[in-house]
Amino acid sequence: MFDCGKIAIIGGGSWATAIAKIVIGKTDHIGWYIRRDDSIENFRRMGHNPNYLTSVRFNVDNIFFSSDLNKIVEAYDTLVFVIPSPYLKNHLKKLKTRLRDKFIITAIKGLVADDNLACSEFFHNVYDVPISSLACIGGPSHAEEVALERLSYLTVGCSDQDKAQAFADVIASEYIKTKTSSDVLGIEYSSVLKNVYAIAAGICSGLKYGDNFQAVLMANAVQEMSRFLSAIYPLERNVYDSVYLGDLLVTGYSNFSRNRTFGTMIGKGYSVKSAQIEMEMIAEGFFGTKCMKEKNRHMHVNMPILDAVYNILYERISPQIEIKLLTDSFR
Numbered sequence: 001m002f003d004c005g006k007i008a009i010i011g012g013g014s015w016a017t018a019i020a021k022i023v024i025g026k027t028d029h030i031g032w033y034i035r036r037d038d039s040i041e042n043f044r045r046m047g048h049n050p051n052y053l054t055s056v057r058f059n060v061d062n063i064f065f066s067s068d069l070n071k072i073v074e075a076y077d078t079l080v081f082v083i084p085s086p087y088l089k090n091h092l093k094k095l096k097t098r099l100r101d102k103f104i105i106t107a108i109k110g111l112v113a114d115d116n117l118a119c120s121e122f123f124h125n126v127y128d129v130p131i132s133s134l135a136c137i138g139g140p141s142h143a144e145e146v147a148l149e150r151l152s153y154l155t156v157g158c159s160d161q162d163k164a165q166a167f168a169d170v171i172a173s174e175y176i177k178t179k180t181s182s183d184v185l186g187i188e189y190s191s192v193l194k195n196v197y198a199i200a201a202g203i204c205s206g207l208k209y210g211d212n213f214q215a216v217l218m219a220n221a222v223q224e225m226s227r228f229l230s231a232i233y234p235l236e237r238n239v240y241d242s243v244y245l246g247d248l249l250v251t252g253y254s255n256f257s258r259n260r261t262f263g264t265m266i267g268k269g270y271s272v273k274s275a276q277i278e279m280e281m282i283a284e285g286f287f288g289t290k291c292m293k294e295k296n297r298h299m300h301v302n303m304p305i306l307d308a309v310y311n312i313l314y315e316r317i318s319p320q321i322e323i324k325l326l327t328d329s330f331r
Contacts, residue, residue, distance in 0.1 A: 005103075019171075073099065079105065104135070113287060119136070133160075149175040161180055193225050194225070199259050202261060231299050
């Protein structure tokens with residue numbers, strides 16, 4: 001049976017904090033890479049992340065904090081990457097320690113910028129990490145609800161099912177139910193697309209489209225997602241499983257969804273820049289939209305919702321006009 005060994009969290013945001021809470025609840029010790037020393041000092045002093053999910057308390061004596069990524073990578077066996085996708089490459093530029101001998105788990109809901117690769121593809125292609133040592137976490141799971149210990153379901157994807165099960169056992173608890181999957185790429189790409197569709201849902205909400213249309217939008221979104229996943233990684237999968245459809249629905253409907261919030265602001269007339277400034281948080285779907293659009297230029301999958309969101313965010317086409325054209329394409 002595979003042993004995850006010592007586990008470290010890479011990233012200091014809300015989802016990283018929620019995962020740290022889950023893991024330390026079972027292991028009693030974690031390493032934690034947070035890029036700013038002042039954030040680490042405040043964390044140690046206050047007993048909680050000073051910037052995200054501040055209600056979650058930690059015993060800081062059980063955490064080895066470091067702003068030096070190399071120290072963390074050297075000392076830990078399993079590395080859970082929870083860095084926003086636009087910044088992943090910049091953090092990894094500091095790395096001088098080999099990753100190929102580590103168990104890499106990505107909990108990143110985006111593609112690697114410029115390369116337009118899922119994170120597992122990036123770690124395999126650039127850092128020579130074996131496919132069997134690459135995993136991902138997916139599922140309908142807002143960090144805020146995990147922090148409140150509300151019942152959540154997570155799927156651990158890995159081609160090596162022993163490794164997937166080992167980490168699933170680590171994060172399982174009374175409020176976290178887990179299962180495993182071998183569909184790493186499918187989970188990763190669906191987690192990018194659901195952010196795009198959540199922006200679309202938000203735009204429609206901002207434009208005062210009602211619940212009836214939102215349901216039609218989500219029904220078309222899951223079909224569009226299925227077409228893309230079948231094209232990029234043909235595999236027998238059920239897109240109605242919680243890790244695909246469930247994640248899409250919670251991101252498209254929940255008030256915790258920053259992507260939906262971002263889209264709502266765009267629908268109400270905010271510019272992209274003003275919406276980003278006011279949110280003060282990253283809506284990864286903004287970056288994911290561009291990456292997916294560029295990816296699909298080579299694949300030619302029919303993706304009208306992706307095209308509409310791209311046209312609104314990057315071509316500055318009026319949301320009213322673009323969404324009206326989209327509604328005419330639905331049945």
